[in-house]
Amino acid sequence: MLELKLADYKAEKQPDWCPGCGDYGILSALQMALFELKRDPSQTVVFSGIGCSAKTPHYLNVYGIHTLHGRVLPVAQGAKLANPHLTVVAVGGDGDGLGIGAGHFVAAGRRNVDMLYILYDNEVYGLTKGQAGPTLGLGEKTKSLPKPNPQGRINPLLLAFASGYTWIARGYAYDVKGLKELIKEGLSHKGLAFLHVLQPCPTYNDLHTKEWFAPRLYKLQDEGYDPHVPEGLPPEELDRKMAQFQEKAAEWGERIPIGVFWKAEVPTFEERLKAYLPRYPEVYPALGQQEPLDLEGLLKEFAL
Amino acid sequence: MEDFTWRVGGPQGGGIETAATLFARAVAKGGWWVATKREYHSNIMGRHSYLDVRLSRKPVAAFRGKVDMLVALDGETLARHLDEIRSGGVILYDPRVLELTVHKLPMLDHRVAEALSERFGKLDPSLKDLLAAYVESGVQPLPYPFEEVADRIGAELGVPSLQARRTLNTIAVAASLHFLGFPLEPLLEALALQFRGKVLELNQKVAEAVYREEVPRLSFQLHLNGYEPGRVYLTGAQAAALGKLAGGLRFQTYYPISPATDESTYLEAHTAFTGADVAVVQTEDEIAAVTMAIGAALTGARAATATSGPGFSLMAEGMGFAGMIEAPLVVTLYQRGGPSTGLPTRTEQGDLMFAIRGGHGEYPRIVLASGDIQDAFLDAQKALAWAWRYQTVVVHLVDKFLASMAQSLPKEALKVLSLDGEKRLTPRKEGFGPYERYAPSEDGISPFIPLGTPGGFYWMTSDEHDLEGHITEDIVLREYQMEKRMRKLEAARKEIPLEDQYTLYRDGEVLVLGWGTVKGTLLEALDRLPGVGYLHLRLLWPFPEIGALLEGKKLVTVEHNYSGQLADLVQQETLRRVHHRIVKYNGRPITLDEAVQALEQVLAGKAPERLVLRKGV
Numbered sequence: 002m003l004e005l006k007l008a009d010y011k012a013e014k015q016p017d018w019c020p021g022c023g024d025y026g027i028l029s030a031l032q033m034a035l036f037e038l039k040r041d042p043s044q045t046v047v048f049s050g051i052g053c054s055a056k057t058p059h060y061l062n063v064y065g066i067h068t069l070h071g072r073v074l075p076v077a078q079g080a081k082l083a084n085p086h087l088t089v090v091a092v093g094g095d096g097d098g099l100g101i102g103a104g105h106f107v108a109a110g111r112r113n114v115d116m117l118y119i120l121y122d123n124e125v126y127g128l129t130k131g132q133a134g135p136t137l138g139l140g141e142k143t144k145s146l147p148k149p150n151p152q153g154r155i156n157p158l159l160l161a162f163a164s165g166y167t168w169i170a171r172g173y174a175y176d177v178k179g180l181k182e183l184i185k186e187g188l189s190h191k192g193l194a195f196l197h198v199l200q201p202c203p204t205y206n207d208l209h210t211k212e213w214f215a216p217r218l219y220k221l222q223d224e225g226y227d228p229h230v231p232e233g234l235p236p237e238e239l240d241r242k243m244a245q246f247q248e249k250a251a252e253w254g255e256r257i258p259i260g261v262f263w264k265a266e267v268p269t270f271e272e273r274l275k276a277y278l279p280r281y282p283e284v285y286p287a288l289g290q291q292e293p294l295d296l297e298g299l300l301k302e303f304a305l
Numbered sequence: 306m307e308d309f310t311w312r313v314g315g316p317q318g319g320g321i322e323t324a325a326t327l328f329a330r331a332v333a334k335g336g337w338w339v340a341t342k343r344e345y346h347s348n349i350m351g352r353h354s355y356l357d358v359r360l361s362r363k364p365v366a367a368f369r370g371k372v373d374m375l376v377a378l379d380g381e382t383l384a385r386h387l388d389e390i391r392s393g394g395v396i397l398y399d400p401r402v403l404e405l406t407v408h409k410l411p412m413l414d415h416r417v418a419e420a421l422s423e424r425f426g427k428l429d430p431s432l433k434d435l436l437a438a439y440v441e442s443g444v445q446p447l448p449y450p451f452e453e454v455a456d457r458i459g460a461e462l463g464v465p466s467l468q469a470r471r472t473l474n475t476i477a478v479a480a481s482l483h484f485l486g487f488p489l490e491p492l493l494e495a496l497a498l499q500f501r502g503k504v505l506e507l508n509q510k511v512a513e514a515v516y517r518e519e520v521p522r523l524s525f526q527l528h529l530n531g532y533e534p535g536r537v538y539l540t541g542a543q544a545a546a547l548g549k550l551a552g553g554l555r556f557q558t559y560y561p562i563s564p565a566t567d568e569s570t571y572l573e574a575h576t577a578f579t580g581a582d583v584a585v586v587q588t589e590d591e592i593a594a595v596t597m598a599i600g601a602a603l604t605g606a607r608a609a610t611a612t613s614g615p616g617f618s619l620m621a622e623g624m625g626f627a628g629m630i631e632a633p634l635v636v637t638l639y640q641r642g643g644p645s646t647g648l649p650t651r652t653e654q655g656d657l658m659f660a661i662r663g664g665h666g667e668y669p670r671i672v673l674a675s676g677d678i679q680d681a682f683l684d685a686q687k688a689l690a691w692a693w694r695y696q697t698v699v700v701h702l703v704d705k706f707l708a709s710m711a712q713s714l715p716k717e718a719l720k721v722l723s724l725d726g727e728k729r730l731t732p733r734k735e736g737f738g739p740y741e742r743y744a745p746s747e748d749g750i751s752p753f754i755p756l757g758t759p760g761g762f763y764w765m766t767s768d769e770h771d772l773e774g775h776i777t778e779d780i781v782l783r784e785y786q787m788e789k790r791m792r793k794l795e796a797a798r799k800e801i802p803l804e805d806q807y808t809l810y811r812d813g814e815v816l817v818l819g820w821g822t823v824k825g826t827l828l829e830a831l832d833r834l835p836g837v838g839y840l841h842l843r844l845l846w847p848f849p850e851i852g853a854l855l856e857g858k859k860l861v862t863v864e865h866n867y868s869g870q871l872a873d874l875v876q877q878e879t880l881r882r883v884h885h886r887i888v889k890y891n892g893r894p895i896t897l898d899e900a901v902q903a904l905e906q907v908l909a910g911k912a913p914e915r916l917v918l919r920k921g922v
Contacts, residue, residue, distance in 0.1 A: 281582070
């Protein structure tokens with residue numbers, strides 16, 4: 002591969018996000034992370050759903066697949082499973098991932114495919130002019146809502162945990178450097194990594210603004226929080242880790258933690274596939290048919 | 306007997322499928338060609354289910370209206386199949402059920418029980434009354450106490466009763482064949498195909514014991530037909546799965562749904578087979594099934610999914626996505642009775658228009674339909690090849706009738722086709738930069754580049770896009786892309802060989818048009834209908850240019866749906882009027898006799914414009 006510069010990961014296309022949008026920070030962090038990890042753009046695919054955040058792939062010089070509203074995870078998992086050597090990142094908004102795509106969000110956790118999912122959470126549907134997203138709290142009223150939100154909020158971290166995500170972290174869109182480190186860690190994690198990014202929407206979310214977040218955010222790792230859950234941890238230790246996770250994942254209000262919450266070692270779906278497809282890592286589906294089909298052999302069970 | 310149909314009925318989960326497979330294999334070992342039809346409820350255990358095995362001296366894919374021999378493994382079968390046996394046929398039943406009355410059959414539909422009450426002029430007719438009616442219609446009753454026989458043979462062989470009763474299916478088949486004067490040897494061979502070890506030994510001993518008993522000789526007998534090796538016996542779902550493997554399938558997704566699931570579970574059971582390492586993923590729903598298959602296809606893996614009506618409805622959006630980004634995708638659609646949940650385990654051809662038009666907006670798609678088991682195998686290969694050739698969605702239509710039907714075929718009928726023609730881009734040797742994914746192309750097909758192709762990258766979006774795959778709402782680019790995509794249909798229409806588009810089996814002043822699984826029935830009906838022609842449509846979209854073939858003919862369509870969707874399509878595409886629509890939508894396949902009678906009505910000029918067929922159990 003050619004020696005690439007950071008700028009090489011940046012596409013010519015100019016983002017059409019609103020000025021001050023948190024998406025810019027996430028995009029920069031992603032570019033830097035891919036660059037610093039020296040990921041080959043031709044072996045990297047960024048998938049997205051639909052919405053403001055979903056335009057991300059167009060601004061990166063890697064394979065970029067902008068899919069359907071809510072369907073980014075199944076498309077991304079299909080590609081990764083068919084070619085396990087690709088670096089796969091899925092991105093999308095809170096509405097995309099936890100509204101219309103919630104079923105896929107949960108199911109992905111059960112599989113633990115080796116990839117990174119970044120959820121841009123601004124609590125609103127920006128592209129359709131600011132309706133309440135699934136992470137906006139009950140009774141909260143952002144400026145474009147005619148009435149306070151009558152539906153409650155999903156806690157993405159707790160949902161990811163309940164679903165089986167093996168690396169769970171939260172970042173902040175304006176903390177680009179910190180976010181970059183989290184993306185790098187998520188990309189390096191073996192299994193499904195979930196990165197929840199708090200991302201103010203300067204146009205529609207007047208409740209949870211940069212100013213609102215700034216004094217509340219603190220870094221878990223600064224307080225000695227250890228997210229690591231090694232394999233074969235004794236049950237009482239595991240219970241302690243789970244309690245610690247739940248306490249921090251539920252913390253919201255005066256103090257809001259960011260950082261890595263959970264990091265477990267669990268066999269990936271690719272490894273589980275190997276159990277019934279022994280040649281899977283070498284003869285993965287993307288390579289196509291590698292040898293002629295032994296139809297004669299397959300027909301034996303039907304012979305009369 | 307030249308042509309014989311055996312039917313076995315009983316509670317679901319009671320092993321009647323094993324019985325039918327055993328019977329089919331036994332007569333096939335005796336040289337007969339066979340076809341088996343399966344009718345069952347959406348239920349795990351206890352509800353009524355039955356199978357027909359039809360024997361013939363030549364390959365067969367159709368079923369008669371009436372059967373020659375019915376084996377009733379319970380009282381409900383006796384109650385449901387009155388009028389289903391031909392005069393002179395026989396019914397084998399356990400005399401113990403005669404103590405029952407119609408209203409004591411817990412699973413019998415109220416409607417059927419009421420109809421029987423009315424017919425017999427009694428509040429609660431007994432099965433004795435019913436049996437008398439069988440006899441009156443010329444059916445010979447053969448009382449056969451299955452369980453007693455099992456216990457007796459068990460005692461003889463020193464086997465506990467519970468174990469002996471597990472061989473009831475073998476007893477039912479052995480008794481049937483023994484009554485028919487069919488030799489024992491093929492049955493023993495068939496058992497060896499079905500069972501192993503101690504179970505085989507027991508079942509063979511049981512069969513031998515049944516054969517040792519003296520039974521009355523029936524007026525008709527079944528002889529050997531000269532066994533020839535090299536035949537196979539498989540279902541439509543298995544044939545479609547094998548066809549996918551032959552077509553290079555490497556990735557299959559599915560969400561459980563009747564009757565499509567059998568295909569995927571067959572694949573699951575046969576992964577890691579030489580040349581057929583298929584990753585099969587059971588997804589959370591059909592939305593994920595279709596989109597995950599698309600993701601896999603983008604990497605270059607031949608990928609597909611399989612579903613039935615409700616799942617196909619959920620896939621409409623994903624299919625449009627594949628059409629938009631030009632991803633190769635095969636969806637095998639096992640049609641069943643709709644709308645909504647409809648008749649989950651019954652057949653229908655109600656999704657033709659949906660397969661062709663379903664989804665928002667317009668994109669090129671290819672729709673083909675299989676008529677029988679050989680077609681299912683060959684069409685699955687074509688579907689994959691065409692999806693990759695045209696980088697678009699191919700819907701392969703089958704239905705419940707075909708999925709669960711089994712047929713014996715010469716092994717040579719299952720040929721691996723060599724179909725190529727993918728347009729692949731050669732990766733860059735030097736340099737680095739974006740690939741033009743939607744490069745201009747006369748036939749609308751831009752060279753395919755799998756994700757991970759070295760030397761570059763590209764973008765794709767479900768939004769309208771420019772040549773590089775970036776979002777655009779520009780009018781010129783919109784028109785360019787729309788036209789580029791839709792040109793692929795014209796290319797397909799030109800390139801797909803005519804024999805893959807339709808077959809004119811016979812020309813005639815009265816020309817019958819059909820698609821899908823009416824094929825076997827209509828082809829056999831032709832033998833009895835001189836002067837009637839049959840045009841079978843294999844490719845439904847792009848619609849073949851058949852107008853000239855229809856000129857001046859009296860046109861009749863035959864299909865399993867309410868409105869006559871093929872008739873509408875033919876009229877729309879050829880501007881020729883369809884004179885008669887023969888339709889059936891009760892979930893049961895059209896029988897040979899029904900088709901012949903309906904077409905005779907047409908020939909006699911007595912058929913209405915729309916003729917509804919209503920037979921079935």
